[in-house]
Amino acid sequence: MASIQAIEQTSVHQIQSGQVIVDLNSVVKELVENSLDAGSTSMEVRFRNHGLDAIEVIDNGSGIAPEDFESVALKHHTSKLRNYDDLEKLDTFGFRGEALASLCALSQLYIITARESDRPRGTRLEFEVSGRLKGTSTVVAQRGTKVVVEKIFHNLPVRKKELEKNIKREYGKVLTLLQAYACISTGVRFTVSNQMPKGAKNTSFSTNGSAATKDNIIKVFGSKSLRDLVALDLKFELQPTSSALSINDGTSREVKVEGHISRPVLGEGRSAPDRQMFYVNSRPCGLPQVAKAFNEVYKSFNLSQSPFIFANLIMDTNSYDVNVSPDKRTILLHDQGVLLESLKEALVELFESQEQTVPQTKP
Numbered sequence: 001m002a003s004i005q006a007i008e009q010t011s012v013h014q015i016q017s018g019q020v021i022v023d024l025n026s027v028v029k030e031l032v033e034n035s036l037d038a039g040s041t042s043m044e045v046r047f048r049n050h051g052l053d054a055i056e057v058i059d060n061g062s063g064i065a066p067e068d069f070e071s072v073a074l075k076h077h078t079s080k081l082r083n084y085d086d087l088e089k090l091d092t093f094g095f096r097g098e099a100l101a102s103l104c105a106l107s108q109l110y111i112i113t114a115r116e117s118d119r120p121r122g123t124r125l126e127f128e129v130s131g132r133l134k135g136t137s138t139v140v141a142q143r144g145t146k147v148v149v150e151k152i153f154h155n156l157p158v159r160k161k162e163l164e165k166n167i168k169r170e171y172g173k174v175l176t177l178l179q180a181y182a183c184i185s186t187g188v189r190f191t192v193s194n195q196m197p198k199g200a201k202n203t204s205f206s207t208n209g210s211a212a213t214k215d216n217i218i219k220v221f222g223s224k225s226l227r228d229l230v231a232l233d234l235k236f237e238l239q240p241t242s243s244a245l246s247i248n249d250g251t252s253r254e255v256k257v258e259g260h261i262s263r264p265v266l267g268e269g270r271s272a273p274d275r276q277m278f279y280v281n282s283r284p285c286g287l288p289q290v291a292k293a294f295n296e297v298y299k300s301f302n303l304s305q306s307p308f309i310f311a312n313l314i315m316d317t318n319s320y321d322v323n324v325s326p327d328k329r330t331i332l333l334h335d336q337g338v339l340l341e342s343l344k345e346a347l348v349e350l351f352e353s354q355e356q357t358v359p360q361t362k363p
């Protein structure tokens with residue numbers, strides 16, 4: 001027998017799933033993004049025992065149509081993307097059809113869903129490890145979808161132990177992630193709570209569906225947090241570079257940066273290195289270089305504190321790539337170098353104009 005053999009299908013599925021769902025954060029992120037993609041205006045995220053016992057995401061979105069029940073948790077089955085070309089004009093968070101399939105492989109998952117026309121009847125869906133539909137039953141349900149993930153990583157003992165050991169820290173990271181989604185999601189009511197096995201249910205934070213990100217920030221971080229913020233409203237054109245990617249491809253070179261940032265006034269406000277949220281076209285993401293640029297410029301005006309930052313970069317969807325890492329948190333900006341330079345210049349200008357206005361507004 002040849003020594004090179006195909007890996008058995010179930011194992012392939014589990015190995016790949018472990019790359020999509022790497023930690024508590026990725027579970028929550030995938031479920032929340034699905035609810036937002038379904039057009040929800042209200043969403044509740046409930047943890048039991050910080051997520052070790054269960055993670056539930058309940059939304060009032062479109063619900064799932066009965067004809068999709070069979071394929072909803074199958075790998076690479078999605079309602080959001082048909083072919084590779086669609087990737088460039090994507091306006092949903094999801095596109096790979098991997099999250100539910102992966103969760104079936106690494107946890108016990110069930111879904112309760114109802115469309116507007118199905119109410120008050122909904123359907124409870126149960127799945128096999130492969131993501132195949134195992135069975136359905138009729139239940140009473142509101143419009144929307146509830147996804148329940150229990151026993152996460154029950155079949156990956158090492159990862160499960162790690163999670164248990166670090167659960168406080170992991171839960172903290174999850175809250176930070178949820179805050180980022182709650183702040184940017186105008187018109188969506190978020191409630192996040194945790195219930196300990198014998199304890200009371202504890203609401204971590206909530207927003208009330210306001211149309212302004214500012215209101216969401218106040219709800220999430222408290223009204224004090226906003227006192228010393230200035231509005232970010234930057235706009236610049238990226239100068240063309242010799243990069244092959246930017247030659248004559250019809251891509252708009254305008255970048256807008258919207259949001260809020262601490263005023264760089266010494267002694268005012270509070271240091272907030274843990275309150276820095278970055279987005280590209282409203283998609284929360286890690287942008288370490290952009291974060292560094294913000295912090296550097298801020299430091300040149302205020303050495304002693306770190307700013308609160310809520311920054312949404314609005315740019316042509318052709319000018320970056322989200323399909324870089326399985327969790328889509330890493331975004332590749334094609335012209336990052338040029339962007340960083342223009343961003344820094346615009347920030348310096350903003351802060352300089354602030355310095356001049358500050359003394360005048362003081363009593």
Ligand code: ADP
Nearest residue numbers: 034035038078079094095096097098099100145
């Ligand atoms: P993707 O989001 O990449 O499409 P997922 O595995 O996360 O892949 O979800 C598979 C499909 O299940 C989605 O394309 C969507 O049609 C449906 N779905 C998942 N969650 C929800 C939800 N909360 N409400 C409505 N439909 C959902």
Ligand code: MG
Nearest residue numbers: 030034094099
């Ligand atoms: Mg998804």
